Amino acid sequence: MPTMTLLQAISDALRYEMRRDERVFLLGEDIAEFGGAFKVTKGFVEEFGKQRVINTPISEAAIIGGAIGAALNGLIPVAEMQFMDFITNGFNQLVNVAATTAYRWGLPVPIVVRGPVGGGMSAGPFHSRSAEAWFAHTPGLKVVFPAFPADAKGLLIAAIRDPNPVLFFEHKGLYRKIREDVPEGEHVVPLGTARIVRPGADLSIIAYGRMVHTALEVAARLESEGASVEVVDIRTLVPLDEATVIDSVKRTNRVVITHEATLTAGFGAEIAARIADKAFEYLDAPIRRVAAFDAPVPMAPPLEQAMLPSAEKLLDTCRQVLEY
Amino acid sequence: MADVVATAEIPEIVPTRLLNDQQRVALLRWMLHARIFDEVTIRLYRQGKMFGSVFAQIGHEAISVGSAAVLQPEDAIFPMHRDLGAHFVRGVPLRTIALNHLARQGSMMRGTDGTGHYADPQRKLYGNISHLGAMIPVAVGYALAAQLKGEPIVVLNYIGEGGAQTGEFHEGLNFAAVRKAPFVLIIENNQYAYSTPTTEEYACKKLSDRAIGYGIPGETIDGTDVERVYEATFYAVERARNGEGPSLIEAICMRMRGHAEHDNASYVPRELLEYWKKRDPLLRYQRFLIDNGILSEAEIQQMRREIEAETVRVLDEVLQLPFPPAEEAFKNVFL
Ligand SMILES: Cc1ncc(C[n+]2csc(CCOP(=O)(O)OP(=O)(O)O)c2C)c(N)n1
Ligand SMILES: [Mg+2]
Numbered sequence: 001m002p003t004m005t006l007l008q009a010i011s012d013a014l015r016y017e018m019r020r021d022e023r024v025f026l027l028g029e030d031i032a033e034f035g036g037a038f039k040v041t042k043g044f045v046e047e048f049g050k051q052r053v054i055n056t057p058i059s060e061a062a063i064i065g066g067a068i069g070a071a072l073n074g075l076i077p078v079a080e081m082q083f084m085d086f087i088t089n090g091f092n093q094l095v096n097v098a099a100t101t102a103y104r105w106g107l108p109v110p111i112v113v114r115g116p117v118g119g120g121m122s123a124g125p126f127h128s129r130s131a132e133a134w135f136a137h138t139p140g141l142k143v144v145f146p147a148f149p150a151d152a153k154g155l156l157i158a159a160i161r162d163p164n165p166v167l168f169f170e171h172k173g174l175y176r177k178i179r180e181d182v183p184e185g186e187h188v189v190p191l192g193t194a195r196i197v198r199p200g201a202d203l204s205i206i207a208y209g210r211m212v213h214t215a216l217e218v219a220a221r222l223e224s225e226g227a228s229v230e231v232v233d234i235r236t237l238v239p240l241d242e243a244t245v246i247d248s249v250k251r252t253n254r255v256v257i258t259h260e261a262t263l264t265a266g267f268g269a270e271i272a273a274r275i276a277d278k279a280f281e282y283l284d285a286p287i288r289r290v291a292a293f294d295a296p297v298p299m300a301p302p303l304e305q306a307m308l309p310s311a312e313k314l315l316d317t318c319r320q321v322l323e324y
Numbered sequence: 325m326a327d328v329v330a331t332a333e334i335p336e337i338v339p340t341r342l343l344n345d346q347q348r349v350a351l352l353r354w355m356l357h358a359r360i361f362d363e364v365t366i367r368l369y370r371q372g373k374m375f376g377s378v379f380a381q382i383g384h385e386a387i388s389v390g391s392a393a394v395l396q397p398e399d400a401i402f403p404m405h406r407d408l409g410a411h412f413v414r415g416v417p418l419r420t421i422a423l424n425h426l427a428r429q430g431s432m433m434r435g436t437d438g439t440g441h442y443a444d445p446q447r448k449l450y451g452n453i454s455h456l457g458a459m460i461p462v463a464v465g466y467a468l469a470a471q472l473k474g475e476p477i478v479v480l481n482y483i484g485e486g487g488a489q490t491g492e493f494h495e496g497l498n499f500a501a502v503r504k505a506p507f508v509l510i511i512e513n514n515q516y517a518y519s520t521p522t523t524e525e526y527a528c529k530k531l532s533d534r535a536i537g538y539g540i541p542g543e544t545i546d547g548t549d550v551e552r553v554y555e556a557t558f559y560a561v562e563r564a565r566n567g568e569g570p571s572l573i574e575a576i577c578m579r580m581r582g583h584a585e586h587d588n589a590s591y592v593p594r595e596l597l598e599y600w601k602k603r604d605p606l607l608r609y610q611r612f613l614i615d616n617g618i619l620s621e622a623e624i625q626q627m628r629r630e631i632e633a634e635t636v637r638v639l640d641e642v643l644q645l646p647f648p649p650a651e652e653a654f655k656n657v658f659l
Contacts, residue, residue, distance in 0.1 A: 034519035034591060057489035057525045058456055058517055082518075086455060089490060122376060122427075124437045126454030295657045299376070300427040300435030306650035 001181035006174045009149035009182045010114075011040050013156035014078060016185065018048055021076065024160060027054040027063055028080030028115075037082045038116055038175060064090035067111040068098050068165075076160060081115030084169060085129045098165040099140030108163035114156070116172035118210055118260055119297040119308050128297035128304075130209070130261035135167045136237045136270070142166040142191055143237040147174065147212035150182045151235055154189030162191060171210040171260075178213070192239035196248065200230030203254040203322055206245055206271055208234045211258045211290075211309065218314045227322050237267050245271060246278045253284040254321050258314055263291035285324035290314045334602050335546055337612040340555040345618045351393060351550050352613060352624070355385040355606050356631050357418070358409035362581075364635045365425075369585045373643060375426050376438045381406035383548070383580035386605035387512050388482070389413055390553030391573075394561050395480055400448040400470075402463040402481040404456075405440060406512060406579075410482075414447045418634060422642040434655070435648035457483060457490030460509065464496045467505040467564075478506045478564045480557070485574075486517025489525055497572065501538040504569035508560045511572070512547065514579035519591045532574040540570050547575030548605040551612075577605070 004012060017024045025048075026041060032055040035042030045053040056063050060081065067077035081087045087094070094113065101109045119128035136143045142164050146152035152170070159166040197212060198219050205215040212233045219229035232248050234241060249255045255275060257268040268289040275287055293307045343351075362380040369378045381388070388409035392401055395413075403410045411421055423431040427438040441451040450466070452459050463481035470477045483493060488511050500507040511531050515522055528534065535542020541563070545556045553575055560571035578600035582589040613619045619627075 029517075030519045037518070055520055055524045057520075058486045059489045059491065061491050089455065089457075089492075122438075124376075124439075124441070124454070293654060295653060296436065298436040298653050299433075299438045300647040300652075302647050302650040303435045303653035306653040 001183055003179050004149045004153075004182040005176050005179050006146070006149045006152050006170065007038065007040060007176055009153040010156055010170060011042070012182065013153040013160070014041065015044070015047070017157055017160045018044070018052065023074065023076045024078065025052040025054065025070075025075060026078050026080065027056055027067060029056055029058055029082045031055060031080050036080060038172065040080070060086050060089035061093055064093040064111075064113060065097065067113070068093060068101070068109055071109045071111050072107060076110050078112045078114060078160060081113060083127050084115040084117040084131055085126050087113065087115070087131060094135065094141065094165065094167075095138045099138050102164060103140060109165045110160075110163050112156070112159045112166045112168055114168035114170060116175070117169045118171040118173055119304060120173045120210075122299055122301055122304060124299035125296035130169075130259070130292070132167070132169050132237055133261055133265060133267050136267050140165070141238065143169070144191060144235070145169040145209045145237060146235060147209055147233050149178065149180050150187070151189055151195070151233075153182050154187045155191065155235060158188050158191050161188075166191070169209065173210055174213070189235070191236045192241050193236070194232055194234045194241035194244035196230060196244070197233045198229070198231040200228040200252065202228045202252055203256065203318060204230045204232055204248040204252045205314070205318065206232045206234060206248070206255060206257045208237065208259060210260055211314075214309070214311050214314055215258060217311050218318055221315060222318060222322070229318065234271075240271075240274075242274055242278070246275065249275050249279045250282045253282055254324070255283070256288045256290060256314070256318050256321055258290040258309060260292060260309060262294045263289060264294050266291050285321045288317050288321050290317050335549065337549050337608055338552055339612075339616075340551045342555055342558050343551065347393070348613060348618055351389055351554070352609055352619070353627060353631070354389045354393070354409055354412045355550065355609065356628055357412040357635075358385045358389065359606050360628070360631050360635050361408055361418075361421070364632070364639055366581070366585055368639065368643070378585040379405050379439065379583070380581040380585065381408050383514060383578045383600065383605065384512055385409050386550035386553050386609070387510065387547045387575045387577060390550040391480060391510055391557040393554060394557045395478065398448065398475070398477050399561075400450065400463070400466055400477060400479045402450050402452070402459050402466070402479065403440060404452050404482040404484055404487065404512065406484070406514070407482055408440065411440060411449065414444070414449050416444055416447060416449065418638045419642065420444070422638050423645075426642055427647060428642050428645040429648045430645065431648070434652045436652070456487030457492035457496075460492050460496030461499065464500040464505050464507055467500065467507040468503055471503070471505060476565055478508060478561045480508050480510070480561070482510045482512055484517060485511055485513040485522060485531060486520065486525060488531055497538055497570065500570040501540045504567065506564040506567070507570040508557065508564055509570065509572050510557070511574045513574055513576050515596070516579050516583075516592065518583045518587075530574060532572055535572040538572070540572060542572035542574070544574040544576065547577035548603045548608065550605060550609050578603070
């Protein structure tokens with residue numbers, strides 16, 4: 001199996017699906033000759049041509065709306081947002097057109113909107129946002145957020161084949177940071193399946209995206225303190241693999257939920273509510289969340305570090321929950 | 325595109341009757357400030373000493389300077405990301421610009437944001453956000469309020485030709501036209517939006533042709549001739565101030581660097597850059613001032629040295645300053 005970064009695995013999934021299915025095409029800003037701002041589609045225009053790798057004007061509503069229209073007419077578009085922050089400019093198309101089409105018309109909208117998210121790079125409030133909760137709150141949209149290269153490939157392939165609109169979030173801090181073996185060719189990870197990335201008995205950390213790696217770091221540190229910590233990567237927010245989460249909590253009886261997005265009305269609140277609902281009598285401690293402080297993502301490093309959730313904050317909260 | 329341009333003539337600077345020689349010297353000084361700030365920050369970036377991105381505005385000097393210079397202090401300005409020159413024209417001190425760019429302690433944005441995104445309400449300057457086009461309706465709203473309050477001010481706003489493809493461009497400009505808002509929008513057409521050439525951005529000949537569709541005047545001008553920019557802006561501003569509504573100006577120039585300094589812009593044909601180098605807005609104006617006996621070569625070199633020394637000193641000082649403290653992250657989410 002080849003070793004790939006998260007970024008390479010995403011490219012691999014796109015290339016695999018484009019070779020396999022003529023209907024799949026890409027659209028986005030600077031994605032053709034330039035290969036995209038992060039180079040996810042480098043070399044694609046040479047292989048697939050300008051008809052299937054479309055450079056667009058800076059018009060996110062046209063990119064997303066255009067993708068929806070092409071999907072209605074039988075194609076399978078994968079739209080890139082140069083930064084997911086700019087998805088706001090196509091918000092109407094997603095939450096009103098894409099999200100309601102199945103419900104109203106009974107027609108599939110097999111689009112994927114993908115792109116980089118997340119902070120930690122001093123990129124300021126407009127290039128650092130974690131925007132997944134907006135979309136998880138919109139029935140009719142699926143929301144995927146991988147943490148590992150192999151999962152990214154398998155989930156992206158599943159997303160492309162899904163008949164529904166799927167938002168695919170890629171943490172840019174992970175793009176080139178982690179490498180692992182990624183299956184060659186066909187590799188599908190069904191949407192709505194969580195993965196226990198580290199088994200444990202005393203505490204469950206429920207996470208997704210970059211925070212899965214922070215959780216693993218914290219779990220390793222807690223092990224040296226004698227605590228056995230389980231880390232669950234939910235991988236997709238919508239649909240949520242509730243069974244795996246609830247089962248984990250029933251076994252460990254303690255839970256901390258973490259995400260990089262801001263706390264209030266974040267997806268952690270949804271997970272916490274489900275646990276409270278379905279596993280209340282199994283809990284030995286309050287459900288705790290570790291998320292970003294409710295503010296825009298600031299630019300200067302001391303501010304950004306203070307605002308974002310860190311390993312220290314997660315460690316601290318886990319210790320409190322373990323000692324409760 | 326490249327071969328058409330390579331054989332094109334380099335137009336003469338067309339002096340405007342609206343400017344006197346003292347004003348011309350001021351224009352040059354502001355253009356030098358913008359150019360040198362870029363040169364110094366590019367150097368710092370290469371040395372790994374910069375913080376954040378460097379979106380050089382080299383090639384745009386005549387647009388932001390020539391247009392901002394038309395405004396009165398009460399008028400408001402909403403620059404885009406290559407309008408450093410306008411910040412200098414508005415009188416923002418070099419140190420303030422540097423503090424904001426580098427998100428250092430003392431920055432008006434308290435470290436929450438950087439580059440030219442700050443607002444300086446006293447100088448009626450309101451920075452852009454990254455989302456292109458977002459500030460167009462906002463600038464129009466500012467103009468509308470002035471109209472409602474009976475204040476005779478004008479709002480000058482800028483957008484790249486790439487940003488002109490956003491929905492907010494259309495909504496903002498149409499709204500301004502319908503309300504006859506005292507608003508002037510300048511499109512800085514620098515041939516590229518990141519790696520994307522204009523041929524993949526829009527299909528009309530001139531972006532100023534869009535003005536017809538909004539029922540407002542529009543013209544396309546040489547954005548490398550500061551006198552021409554001044555004149556075009558002057559008449560658009562006068563019109564707006566007289567209650568005759570908004571205007572659209574497309575100013576043609578060339579982005580002489582990468583999108584930002586991380587980008588070597590290898591996708592830009594060399595001949596294109598060679599051609600536009602000859603149209604360098606700063607060098608052309610210097611030549612014009614010398615040829616017309618307004619400044620001597622020696623005087624310009626002296627100005628350059630002074631500004632460069634000041635810029636290097638201020639940036640070095642600001643880079644030594646700490647970032648604002650972490651607590652700032654928790655303040656001002658609400659007032
Ligand atoms: C809505 C939106 N989409 C995408 C981007 C990413 N982006 C930043 S600058 C840029 C190109 C801008 O081109 P233009 O408006 O022509 O200005 P220039 O940089 O050429 O001066 C792009 C695509 C953005 N900032 N905002
Ligand atoms: Mg441009």
